[in-house]
Amino acid sequence: FALALFFIFVRAPHPWGWAGFDEYYDLGRTLARGEPFPTLERTWGYPWFLAPFYRLFGNRPWIPLTAQALLNAGVPLLVYAFARTEFDDRIATVAAVLTGLFSFNTVYASTQSSDALCTVIFTAAVVAFARGRARDDWRWYAAAGTLLGVASQFRPNVVLMPLLLAVFAFVQRRTRRGALNASALLACACLTLLPWTIRNARLTGEFIPASTHGGLQLWYGTLQTGPYLKSFAHNPRRVFEAGSFPYTSLDGAPLLVTARLAPCAHSAPQSVALVYWTDRHPD
Numbered sequence: 001f002a003l004a005l006f007f008i009f010v011r012a013p014h015p016w017g018w019a020g021f022d023e024y025y026d027l028g029r030t031l032a033r034g035e036p037f038p039t040l041e042r043t044w045g046y047p048w049f050l051a052p053f054y055r056l057f058g059n060r061p062w063i064p065l066t067a068q069a070l071l072n073a074g075v076p077l078l079v080y081a082f083a084r085t086e087f088d089d090r091i092a093t094v095a096a097v098l099t100g101l102f103s104f105n106t107v108y109a110s111t112q113s114s115d116a117l118c119t120v121i122f123t124a125a126v127v128a129f130a131r132g133r134a135r136d137d138w139r140w141y142a143a144a145g146t147l148l149g150v151a152s153q154f155r156p157n158v159v160l161m162p163l164l165l166a167v168f169a170f171v172q173r174r175t176r177r178g179a180l181n182a183s184a185l186l187a188c189a190c191l192t193l194l195p196w197t198i199r200n201a202r203l204t205g206e207f208i209p210a211s212t213h214g215g216l217q218l219w220y221g222t223l224q225t226g227p228y229l230k231s232f233a234h235n236p237r238r239v240f241e242a243g244s245f246p247y248t249s250l251d252g253a254p255l256l257v258t259a260r261l262a263p264c265a266h267s268a269p270q271s272v273a274l275v276y277w278t279d280r281h282p283d
Helices: 002-009 024-032 045-057 062-072 075-086 089-102 115-135 138-151 161-172 176-204 212-223 236-240
Strands: none
Touching: 002 062, 024 045, 045 062, 045 115, 062 115, 075 089, 075 115, 115 138, 115 161, 115 176, 138 161, 138 176, 161 176
16 A cells, blocks of 8 residues: 555656546546446446546545555455465465565556556455355355456456356366356356446447457457467567557548647647657567
8 A cells, every 4th residue: 555655646657647548537537527438448347436536526536546556455465365265374475465565556556547446356356256165155156256247347358257267166066056156156247247238239239248448358368379478569460450549541641640738737848749650660
């Protein structure tokens, strides 16, 4: 918690500041004003976490970030709870200390990004799943499924995890009890996703359990394999990726770039630099 507060109020090792990325700053304030959720490319979880803070306290990003840092401080405790179930107290203590000191999640907790809270929820789901295995209790599996469903509304690339863990739970114990545990996990995950899936189906007529960005995230995972395991940036199949900017595909057409000053800017800058690269400069 102390490290996260330092990153919030003193200096953070990332370039995004309090506003973060993926438009969550704008989406949170949009919901706080009572406007409808305006996109299918982002999931609802993190914007709805931000919205009550902006509604109650106005445009003060440090307040939701502090709450986010406090929740993130629970990750070492969750890691301890999981490791204690699967191993022993000493290993659990070492794991918790390493997580508290070196977790990159603490860096993300200092900016408006869904990663930090998704990690908290996902780790809690893993703890619940481990408890379910240890106690053979379907209620813990149900809790794990619910948490995984919520986690996928923060980061869509975890949307397949309930299915994976349900299969694991059944294969581990191929009995009626194992089927009950797996069914409880999968059913609760599906019920959690159901309202958002219905909303997306009404708008588009398509099955979208998380976001339109979720498929892209899963596709990125297929690129980061083999010689490109450390980075998918040089995988030739990346040529099929959509453009980073919404501009025309017509050859020779100019790319129009617009910008606006942040509300905290005191005056217009004397000069502006635009940094870019093309397929002629892949590095």
